[in-house]
Amino acid sequence: MAFNKALLIHHNHAGKANRADTVGTATGVLAPAVGELVVVRTDEPGEGEALCRDRGEQFDVVFILGGDGTVHECVNGLASLQNPPLIGILPGGTCNDFARSLGLSPDVEVAARQLLEGHAVSIDIGRANDRVFTNFFGIGLISDTSQNINSNLKGTLGKLSYFISTLQTISNTEPFHYRMEADGKTMEGEAVMIYAANGRFLGTNSLPFAPDALQDGELDILIIHETGIPLLREILSHKPEGEWQPQNESISYFKASTLLLETDAPMPVDTDGELYMKTPAELSVLAGHLTFLTGDVY
Known part of the structure; x- marks a missing residue:
């Protein structure tokens, strides 16, 4: 699977301590399959949600590198879009439970290859009051x-x-x-x-x-x-x-x-x-x- 333009979001303080190595591993797998790969680091709560809401429709796919909390934040931004992009989760947190539900490996390199070789599937999202x-x-x-x-x-x-x-x-x-x-x-x-x-x-x-x-x-x-x-x-x-x-x-x-x-x-x-x-x-x-x-x- 190849993409013209992709966004990779990672949270500076989320999950595993060796964040730089993890990001490098992920981009090393994804970059050859993407015409333009934009990598953005978020530092403060809410940044990922705002980024996904404001720029999500500019990309064919948004890769989220982080744990369940990072995914939660970014999905709340993406779910509000009229034409949301594809979403790929790269497990970088403690439990990565939602990534596991999608059949993704907890190993970032393996998961990145799965995202390029797997399937695009429409998935349910829960809503609680005004959040998802x-x-x-x-x-x-x-x-x-x-x-x-x-x-x-x-x-x-x-x-x-x-x-x-x-x-x-x-x-x-x-x-x-x-x-x-x-x-x-x-x-x-x-x-x-x-x-x-x-x-x-x-x-x-x-x-x-x-x-x-x-x-x-x-x-x-x-x-x-x-x-x-x-x-x-x-x-x-x-x-x-x-x-x-x-x-x-x-x-x-x-x-x-x-x-x-x-x-x-x-x-x-x-x-x-x-x-x-x-x-x-x-x-x-x-x-x-x-x-x-x-x-x-x-």
């Missing part, structure tokens, strides 16, 4: 875990820092009361976590959702009523052949294209690992809204 997300929307345990991550641990231990934070957070998680309307059906109750997924990976672990989760026009909704290590093990280790039916009564699972969510008090929301939103929230799916380059196994 690629991988997930979550409240409760998931957002508490993100808040508790030690930045020094994240830099040195990578994905292990997420699991350490999860274990530390589990014992301190308090249930909250929620009210929900999913595709017109109302429900309420107590939960420790509500997770609305578009992607199929969390913390590098595959989730028990269907292979077409990124193209089915629906979100996979998990309501975790109480937590513990056995509960997490069921979610993160189950590999379904058909539709997943949780065996643990503490898990409610269903699919929905629209979701209205309220909590008794505003709660922090985690979207793709980024914390800047609070409940209440109105969720929907932008079916096939953006086109991503994917790996051969997708």
Whole structure:
């Protein structure tokens, strides 16, 4: 696959420490297949989103080198365009969960070759209020875990820092009361976590959702009523052949294209690992809204 003009965005402080080497590796693979390759480094929050919104339509493809947070920022810029370019993700973060959902290798060089040799696929994007997300929307345990991550641990231990934070957070998680309307059906109750997924990976672990989760026009909704290590093990280790039916009564699972969510008090929301939103929230799916380059196994 060849392109006339491409933009490569990388965040100066995101993900792996050897950023210069990573950028060099990526450009070394991509440059021979691109007539004009523009490489831009972003330094401050919001720069990537503004760059994609203001200049995205000037390019045939935008390559995003970074983790899920960098992808989240850039996609929020690209999703607003009338004629968005193709999008290629080059994993440069800690977990790179959305890249994994697209069948891309966590190795930047391998992923770059996959982007040039793979397929362009229309992918669903989730919407939460006036923002979009690629991988997930979550409240409760998931957002508490993100808040508790030690930045020094994240830099040195990578994905292990997420699991350490999860274990530390589990014992301190308090249930909250929620009210929900999913595709017109109302429900309420107590939960420790509500997770609305578009992607199929969390913390590098595959989730028990269907292979077409990124193209089915629906979100996979998990309501975790109480937590513990056995509960997490069921979610993160189950590999379904058909539709997943949780065996643990503490898990409610269903699919929905629209979701209205309220909590008794505003709660922090985690979207793709980024914390800047609070409940209440109105969720929907932008079916096939953006086109991503994917790996051969997708």
